[in-house]
Amino acid sequence: MIELKHVTFRYENAPENVYSIHNINLTIQRGECVVLCGRSGCGKTTITRLINGLIPHYYEGELSGFISVNGVEIRSQQLSKISQYVGSVFQNPRSQFFNVDTTAELAFGCENQGLPKEDVLERIEEAANRFSLNGLLNRSIFELSGGEKQRISCASVYAVHPDIFVLDEPSSNLDPASILQLKDVLQKLKAEGKTLVISEHRLYYLLDIADLFVWLDQGEIRSVYTREEILAFSPAQISAMGLRALDLNQVDLATESKRQKHTGHEFTFQNLDCKISGHSVLHIQSLRIPTGEIIAVIGHNGAGKSTLAGCLCGIRKHTGKVLYDKTEWTAKKRLKESYMVMQDVNRQLFTESVRDEVTLNIPEEQAEQAENILRQMGINELADCHPLALSGGQKQRVAIASALCAGKKILIYDEPTSGLDYESMRSACALIREVSKRTELSLVITHDLEFIMSCCTFILHIDHGTVKAFYPLDSTGKARVKKEFLSHKENEEEL
Amino acid sequence: MQLIEAARQPILRIDARTKFALLFGVGISSLMFPPFWLEATTFVLMALLLALNRRVRTSAKFTVAFFIMLLLDWAVSLKVSGGFVALFFSLVRLGRLMLPIFMAGILLMKTTSVSEFMLSFDRMHLPNKLTIPLSVMFRFIPTISEEWHSIRDAMRFRGIGISVHSVLTKPMMTLEYTMVPLLMSTATIADELAAASLSRGLDTDTKRTCIEDVRLRSQDYLLILFSIIIALTGGML
Amino acid sequence: MSTKTNKLKTKDLIVAGAFAALYVVVLFAVVTVMGFVPILYLIAPFVNSIILGCIYMMYVTKVPKFGAILILAAAVGLLTSTGGVWVSLIWCLALGIVAELIVRAGKYKSKKSYIFSYVVFACSSMSPFWMLAYAKPAFIQSCEAYYGADYAATLDKFTPSWILLVLIGIAMLGGLIGGLVGSKLLKKHFQKAGVV
Numbered sequence: 001m002i003e004l005k006h007v008t009f010r011y012e013n014a015p016e017n018v019y020s021i022h023n024i025n026l027t028i029q030r031g032e033c034v035v036l037c038g039r040s041g042c043g044k045t046t047i048t049r050l051i052n053g054l055i056p057h058y059y060e061g062e063l064s065g066f067i068s069v070n071g072v073e074i075r076s077q078q079l080s081k082i083s084q085y086v087g088s089v090f091q092n093p094r095s096q097f098f099n100v101d102t103t104a105e106l107a108f109g110c111e112n113q114g115l116p117k118e119d120v121l122e123r124i125e126e127a128a129n130r131f132s133l134n135g136l137l138n139r140s141i142f143e144l145s146g147g148e149k150q151r152i153s154c155a156s157v158y159a160v161h162p163d164i165f166v167l168d169e170p171s172s173n174l175d176p177a178s179i180l181q182l183k184d185v186l187q188k189l190k191a192e193g194k195t196l197v198i199s200e201h202r203l204y205y206l207l208d209i210a211d212l213f214v215w216l217d218q219g220e221i222r223s224v225y226t227r228e229e230i231l232a233f234s235p236a237q238i239s240a241m242g243l244r245a246l247d248l249n250q251v252d253l254a255t256e257s258k259r260q261k262h263t264g265h266e267f268t269f270q271n272l273d274c275k276i277s278g279h280s281v282l283h284i285q286s287l288r289i290p291t292g293e294i295i296a297v298i299g300h301n302g303a304g305k306s307t308l309a310g311c312l313c314g315i316r317k318h319t320g321k322v323l324y325d326k327t328e329w330t331a332k333k334r335l336k337e338s339y340m341v342m343q344d345v346n347r348q349l350f351t352e353s354v355r356d357e358v359t360l361n362i363p364e365e366q367a368e369q370a371e372n373i374l375r376q377m378g379i380n381e382l383a384d385c386h387p388l389a390l391s392g393g394q395k396q397r398v399a400i401a402s403a404l405c406a407g408k409k410i411l412i413y414d415e416p417t418s419g420l421d422y423e424s425m426r427s428a429c430a431l432i433r434e435v436s437k438r439t440e441l442s443l444v445i446t447h448d449l450e451f452i453m454s455c456c457t458f459i460l461h462i463d464h465g466t467v468k469a470f471y472p473l474d475s476t477g478k479a480r481v482k483k484e485f486l487s488h489k490e491n492e493e494e495l
Numbered sequence: 496m497q498l499i500e501a502a503r504q505p506i507l508r509i510d511a512r513t514k515f516a517l518l519f520g521v522g523i524s525s526l527m528f529p530p531f532w533l534e535a536t537t538f539v540l541m542a543l544l545l546a547l548n549r550r551v552r553t554s555a556k557f558t559v560a561f562f563i564m565l566l567l568d569w570a571v572s573l574k575v576s577g578g579f580v581a582l583f584f585s586l587v588r589l590g591r592l593m594l595p596i597f598m599a600g601i602l603l604m605k606t607t608s609v610s611e612f613m614l615s616f617d618r619m620h621l622p623n624k625l626t627i628p629l630s631v632m633f634r635f636i637p638t639i640s641e642e643w644h645s646i647r648d649a650m651r652f653r654g655i656g657i658s659v660h661s662v663l664t665k666p667m668m669t670l671e672y673t674m675v676p677l678l679m680s681t682a683t684i685a686d687e688l689a690a691a692s693l694s695r696g697l698d699t700d701t702k703r704t705c706i707e708d709v710r711l712r713s714q715d716y717l718l719i720l721f722s723i724i725i726a727l728t729g730g731m732l
Numbered sequence: 733m734s735t736k737t738n739k740l741k742t743k744d745l746i747v748a749g750a751f752a753a754l755y756v757v758v759l760f761a762v763v764t765v766m767g768f769v770p771i772l773y774l775i776a777p778f779v780n781s782i783i784l785g786c787i788y789m790m791y792v793t794k795v796p797k798f799g800a801i802l803i804l805a806a807a808v809g810l811l812t813s814t815g816g817v818w819v820s821l822i823w824c825l826a827l828g829i830v831a832e833l834i835v836r837a838g839k840y841k842s843k844k845s846y847i848f849s850y851v852v853f854a855c856s857s858m859s860p861f862w863m864l865a866y867a868k869p870a871f872i873q874s875c876e877a878y879y880g881a882d883y884a885a886t887l888d889k890f891t892p893s894w895i896l897l898v899l900i901g902i903a904m905l906g907g908l909i910g911g912l913v914g915s916k917l918l919k920k921h922f923q924k925a926g927v928v
Binding site: 052053054057058059078079080082083084086087088090094095097098099100101103104107108109110111112113114115117118120121124142156157160307309313315334335338339340341342346347348349350351360361388402403406467 | 583586606608609610614620631634637638641642645646648649650651652654671672675676679680683684687688689690691693695696697698699700701702703704705706
């Protein structure tokens with residue numbers, strides 16, 4: 001049983017009087033599945049950290065109130081002890097593996113406890129069978145997809161046999177098929193009587209599992225809903241709470257079709273072929289993309305979406321041609337004309353202020369319009385701030401503004417809405433639509449159906465390195481893409 | 496259980512300590528310019544060990560490189576004398592001597608799990624404060640190269656890539672644009688990794704175990720003996 | 733910056749491992765790139781000291797505790813000595829101890845002591861060159877057998893033993909520049925952004 005009584009917490013680096021959570025009272029019974037939901041920054045992650053002991057043992061700050069897990073006050077317990085009965089899965093699969101190969105990772109928690117070798121091997125075997133991981137054992141973590149990594153981290157936590165599982169936005173980096181796999185894992189855990197605490201704003205995959213939904217806002221618990229209660233809300237009410245759609249089937253009802261104006265130009269790919277260490281990972285015989293559109297690039301992880309983006313913007317070597325109308329654009333030309341907004345925007349911010357960032361390495365006359373662009377992006381007041389000090393959404397805006405200032409014609413977004421709550425997703429939509437009017441081509445690699453429905457105008461479906469389909473997102477197109485997402489049967493693991 | 500074991504098992508298991516000994520032994524001996532028969536023996540041994548640890552392709556690549564360098568040395572270098580050509584061929588020979596060192600390095604880094612590292616360091620009686628950083632370091636090297644590739648791509652979009660030109664004309668700026676994202680990524684990932692591994696009990700007082708059998712077998716003793724001998728006698732034989 | 737306890741915690745050890753990895757990766761990358769041209773290879777310690785300065789400064793600011801620099805020294809020493817230059821392990825550890833003492837004298841707060849400690853620590857970037865000190869006779873001998881005495885003599889002339897002192901000198905000079913640049917970058921970016 002987990003008990004939180006009058007818990008208030010402020011991170012040590014936060015300003016005075018800015019509390020992440022305030023007066024939280026929450027009791028979670030053994031075997032329950034509780035979902036903590038709400039907007040980004042509502043305090044849901046902080047609560048998960050209170051339960052797994054990272055607060056106050058890792059993240060320091062000002063903590064008051066009483067927290068007990070399985071009858072033990074968390075402050076008096078060492079982190080290594082807590083880890084024996086509380087298992088944690090984190091948001092970013094990239095940074096939660098201590099080992100470089102999967103089997104060692106599965107063993108890690110047990111090894112830390114000093115269990116004998118035979119027991120550890122038995123537990124790995126058990127976890128591998130439970131989550132059908134046999135094809136994933138003995139692999140390097142660098143070659144796994146996000147979904148596979150998330151399954152490995154669930155299984156490696158499972159191997160320690162904790163009673164309580166704490167998951168912090170586990171779905172934010174996953175494609176729909178992987179989310180279904182995650183759901184399957186969670187269902188199995190629940191069936192075994194494990195207590196699950198999940199912080200999440202994407203609820204659709206949790207509806208069959210969760211017992212209670214705790215809605216937080218500005219660090220306080222506003223209300224607690226049962227499954228029936230939350231299902232009774234209309235899609236508009238759910239959106240107003242900052243949550244993502246409960247039912248992917250309903251998502252397009254709320255949004256109207258907004259086709260972009262055709263500018264009459266087009267990009268043509270001819271015999272494009274890209275090889276990685278001798279294997280052809282992308283082959284496109286011929287593809288014509290009209291300009292002025294917002295194109296959603298969909299497909300499984302590893303289907304070749306990023307390779308396509310890399311080829312288009314000229315950073316990946318390939319054979320074949322890319323034409324703009326009738327003239328060929330060489331890789332060099334395309335690199336000059338394109339920009340990719342990466343998933344981890346931290347990697348593409350270089351300077352000491354937002355103004356410097358957007359005017360970096362561009363000619364004087366273009367730099368003059370910088371102020372204008374900053375205003376349009378809604379970040380003119382941040383012009384003197386350091387880019388690294390901004391929030392995730394603001395960083396994204398700075399990156400896009402820098403592309404606009406440089407007069408880039410092709411803009412590629414790599415999963416711009418992963419981990420975003422409803423409102424942030426909508427504002428990313430508005431932003432991308434706005435930007436698309438000033439550029440020739442917007443390509444969005446995404447797994448987010450809600451986002452596709454409210455923002456994109458074309459679907460480019462990549463599968464096994466080829467174009468499976470390319471169609472406009474009109475009413476038939478919408479039905480088609482929805483079918484693609486919903487009829488998602490779990491793909492057999494490709495070994 | 497069989498399934499896990501069979502796929503994991505290298506054909507000839509050697510301990511991490513042995514791999515360290517080999518790396519040092521081969522390194523010291525190579526730098527003392529061993530006679531050809533010893534160089535060749537060392538090379539063949541390293542190639543075999545790589546292959547036996549399921550790195551057959553790497554082993555094959557090194558073998559090809561070794562023979563090309565050997566051919567260059569034998570077929571061409573004897574016909575030229577003095578000057579820069581000779582310098583070139585002495586560099587080829589130097590490069591050839593380096594091959595076994597690289598192979599020993601790959602053997603250590605690629606066929607040893609982080610938890611094996613930790614336990615081996617522990618057995619070597621390294622202080623606890625060194626065991627974790629060194630193990631994390633080996634784990635982090637591929638992460639950094641991954642980060643670096645993305646950062647370099649990001650730089651190219653902004654036209655601020657690293658080139659001979661940029662390094663010569665504006666070195667400090669190039670340094671800044673490269674290091675800022677790299678430091679930022681490293682700091683963030685390190686913090687997240689620390690949180691994740693602490694929540695999984697890394698900070699424990701109990702003695703860690705390891706699913707690998709960390710012990711010295713007869714092949715280990717032989718290889719360590721070999722390392723010591725070549726290190727001591729490499730130049731003198 | 734947490735200065736509550738001056739003891740290394742597991743968290744610090746992981747950060748240390750990460751920064752040590754970054755440090756050695758950059759160190760080896762620079763040496764490899766410059767190694768293509770033999771003359772440039774000789775100024776690699778200078779260039780490395782400058783570049784590595786920001787990594788060092790960021791690391792010591794993030795982990796301002798006793799032992800942090802020693803861990804980095806051990807890691808750098810271990811990796812640079814793998815090429816057979818076992819002297820470099822001892823060299824790096826010695827530098828690490830001195831650097832640690834300097835920072836300790838500044839009570840882990842003084843920025844000047846950090847920069848000064850790096851001037852010392854930066855000498856680790858020339859550690860692979862210790863092989864010149866003891867591997868040269870063997871190399872010259874082997875060249876003589878291969879390419880004749882003339883060639884060996886030329887080579888000998890180009891690498892006198894005092895070159896080690898020159899290398900230490902340029903490494904320290906690079907260290908001073910690197911330390912200053914690193915501390916400036918830190919102030920300009922990471923402190924302004926509130927990362928450290």
